[in-house]
Amino acid sequence: MTRRERNWLLLAPAAAWFFIMLILPLSFVFVFSFGERGDAGGYVAAFTLEQYANLPARFAAFKNTLILAPLGTAAAMLIAYPLAYQLAVRTDPKWRLILLVLVIVPFWTSILIRSYAWIYILGGQGIPRLLESIGIDDVRLIYTPFAVLIGIVYGYLPLMVFPIYVALDRLDKRLLEASADLGARPMTTFFRITLPNSIPGIATGCMLVFILLMGEFLIPALLGGGKVFFVGNALVDLFLQSRNWAFGSAVAMTLIVVMLVTVTLYMRLIARLNTQRDSDVSLM
Structure with a gap:
């Protein structure tokens, strides 16, 4: 057996899994997007662009997703x-593991339960009631874009913390010590050494959170109260309630295209930043 044949043999299981679990289902969705809705719902074979022409009917869902998903990703990264x-960098190694476990403790509870907790916190008996007691009336937090933003940042924060933590943990601490010995200020050290070397972790965390948020439906449904729809909510409605599989497939394919374009541009930006970082290091 040649080396090329051995490589193909090793790749075969992953390629088969990729084809069956991703390519094949997406091909059905692609075909359905050019069909029509049957009289009793479902899908009727056809070839029409009518479903794509109806996409403006779900403009609000796309707008909310394309605004709140990047905002939620950026807010999660900043926190x-x-x-x-x-x-x-700052924590004693003997406490580090305990604190890392505390970061993932929320994942031990269902996101459904955690979202209901935020319904109470942001609802009339939570923060608005507390603000009312100090004279600030008519504050509405629940069922607003702000409530959805709070929910998605809280829900996805651990997925952002760990990639950044791994990148920072791998940072050679001798570089920080050398920078201090050479008289660099802490902020200069951060922006010239720490931040550039943590870009891979930031990129990974933002990618994980952003992709998952683009398909999120539970948090907007609970904290948005039917007033803040994501594309995920539109897909649930189209496939499970109105049973308009053709239109739902068109919406899904459009979302996939938007995500591919966004992720491609983002990866090019990250690649450019990494190239600039490497050039700066070589000049040093």
């Missing part, structure tokens, strides 16, 4: 980075 930095 996760200081936490990951504290854990990886």
Whole structure:
């Protein structure tokens, strides 16, 4: 057996899994997107662009997703980075494992239960009631975009913390010591050494959170109260309630295309930043 044949043999199980679990289902969705809705729902074979022409009917869902998903990703990154930095650089190693476990403790509870907890916190008996007691009336938090943003940041924060933590933990601490010995200020050290070397972790965390948020439906359904729809909510409605599989497939394919374009541009930006970092290091 040649080396090329051995490589193909090793790749065969993963390729078969990839084809069966991803390519094949997506091909059905692609074909369905050009069909029509049957009289009793479902799918009727056809070749029409009518479903794509009806996409503006779900404009609000796309708008909410394309606004709140990047905002949620950015907010999670801004909160996760200081936490990951504290854990990886500033924390005593004997406490590090305990604190890391505390970060993932929320994952031990269903996201459904955690979302219901936020319904109470943001609802009339939670923060608004507390604000009312100090004279601030008519504050509405629940069933708003702000409530959904809070929910998605809280729900996905651990997925952002760990990649950044790993990147910072791998950082050679001797570089920080050398920078301090050479008289660099802490902020200069951070922006010239720490932040550039943590870009891979930031990129991984943002990618994980953003991709999952683009398909999120539970948090908007609970904390949005039917007023803040994501594309995921639109897909649930189209496939399970109105049974318009053709239109739902068109919406799903459009979401996939939007995600592919966004992720491609993002990866090019990260590659450019990594190239710039490597050039800066070589000049040093």
